[in-house]
Amino acid sequence: MTRSFGLPQFVALLVLAAIIWAGFGIGVNTIRIGVIAPFTGPTSIYGISMRNGIRLAADAVNAGGGIAGQRLELVFADDANDKITAAEAARNLIYRENVKLVIGTVSSDATMNVQRVCEKARIPMLTSVSTNPFITRVGFRYSFRCLTDDTVQASELASFAVRTLQLRRVAILHDSNKYGSMGARVYAARAAELGQSIVENVAFDGGTVNFTKHLESIRPLNPDGLLIWGLAQESGLIVRQARELGMRMPVLGGDGMAPAAFLDLAGPAAEGAVVTMPFNPAKGGQTAKAFMERFRGTFGSDPDSFAAHGFDAIHLAASALRSSAERGIPLRDALAAIASYDGVTGKGGFDASGNETRPVELARIQGGRFVPVTGQ
Template structure:
């Protein structure tokens, strides 16, 4: 009888233990976190390092905020960063690494347009949505690629806005383009030429340069001889600063213009007196009175002890667009996530109220025409991209 009762006791203990284990597993299954993995590609070293570092800081800040405030609902955001040095080959390799090793559900990148064009091949083949918060090259959204979106302002709109302002406000009748020889620069050169024709400005010179060049005097002398009243640069801040300095040395009187690719405080630091009065486009100014901008700047400065650059603001907004999309889709599957991003509406973010057209361009952006005064950029005129 004793053995019988002992066996019953053992059976009951095993049953209780098994029930406890099953309950633990069940609870574990109920608490499994829904995860969205974000891969980020950008230049954290090299000539565009300030742009890539600003992008990284803003993205990390946005991810931390969203997770803390459950801004993506039940979804937790995880972020993985890769440095592409602004090199298209390295960028495509970094993108592939994020997809294969990190299992990223969505890619933010890159900043250099040539790098984004390379990355798009990888993400399109994999069927993974990609948003570039920094690349402005017009060709990016002209390829019928349903997987690409952009939260930077298309170069075509920037070129038209700059040339129109130069003609109608400053009275410039003769202009020259001075552009990088890469995809970004040459796309800009074509768009500037088209804008010059559209607004009746004579294009008198179209020299180019290679990234990393140090001597721009031969091209500047040609521009000076042709009588250009405005020089429209299309490249990044390092070369733009050198061009401005050498133009000053050669006593070139033409007004200098630039696009958002050079909109970094490093331009002012490197260019000094030579870049004072330079007019360029961007989507963000830290001194804005807009409440969303003030809140973002305060948080960014508190965290990093510096003002955010436009590329940071655009990247920050991009994470919030992704968080909103995964919350609405309630899925990290590529098609569901892509469709949710495409239907973005009703968000009021730092750089505008995002809305994507059929090509993937954000047409809810504010484009700012700014000028350099002292150690900062000042607003000249704001233009909406949907006008």
């Protein structure tokens, strides 16, 4: 089954949505969707971006008549990037707020806690940010993801590093959390298959600001390239400090380096870095163009991958709700039936395990912009 969000009336709906802002309060003629993400703390840049995309999409759905006349009502919960808080938020949304579906969250640790709560309650969970492969590969029937996971991202990056950049000796510096550890592990495994040597593999804790010790352990090894698998704040500091230490090798990274915050922190040191690019506006055609224009007009900035995937997540939820708005198994089955869709992030779909089927693209940072180098 193929669903399309690129309808002719899409632009008109967004214009109307600028007038009709979602969230008029609780009513019987609404369908409630829970959204869990960090809206405070260091990782809030991801949660806020995701929330903005979600709000814009809900506005468009409601401006178009909602779901059989029922408006989407968003219920937000701040998990502050804490996995225990995330699980508590999921329970509150399901058992007190009576949401029919949960979207979230950002960190894989928190998302895995949320999915356990949702699985037990038979409430679908759709993540538009978390990339740990196990989220959709451990047998949970109510878990779905609408972006490419770390297996796809890290494997593609390793292939590009070997076949295109011809890097033979790479050092890895990664966050010690599930996101960083998984990305580093997948990259190293694929690199070994392709004959690339990993000369060093160093973990750092989230929140670290001085990476001199980590980088000094790598510098004497003189690697051809440096893979960083972490979030924007730490990754930006690593790149800047590496250049200050005279380390000039090519830099590689995952989608944690996709936000503008990475470019802001790294500055000119980011130039030339190659990163995974889950959102290429060119792939979404006119639908993506309309989304970007409305996003800029509403929030005063360009949307990133997290906003775009949040936007698509709401439209996926709305598509499933149009097939069945019944809570539990029927809604889960309606979501699972979406084998393909056209979103602002391009053509995607769910496989049998609820995982995104879309391939990932890569981009090189040039002139402070992400310029696609694959999938064009």
